[in-house]
């Protein structure tokens with residue numbers, strides 16, 4: 001089996017919803033995300049993460065565009 005580049009794993013930047021700074025880059029499984037939404041009606045995002053700029057936990061949303 002040859003490895004395919006396009007898989008369910010997606011890179012996502014996590015952006016602080018308060019100060020708009022990018023704090024984390026994470027990989028998530030797009031299939032799992034869709035499945036979770038359909039079966040449990042919950043979403044991975046937004047995530048509650050610590051923001052170094054705000055110096056507290058804030059909600060981080062997924063930023064689609066990554067450099």
Ligand SMILES: [Zn+2]
Nearest residue numbers: 016019051054
């Ligand atoms: Zn922040």
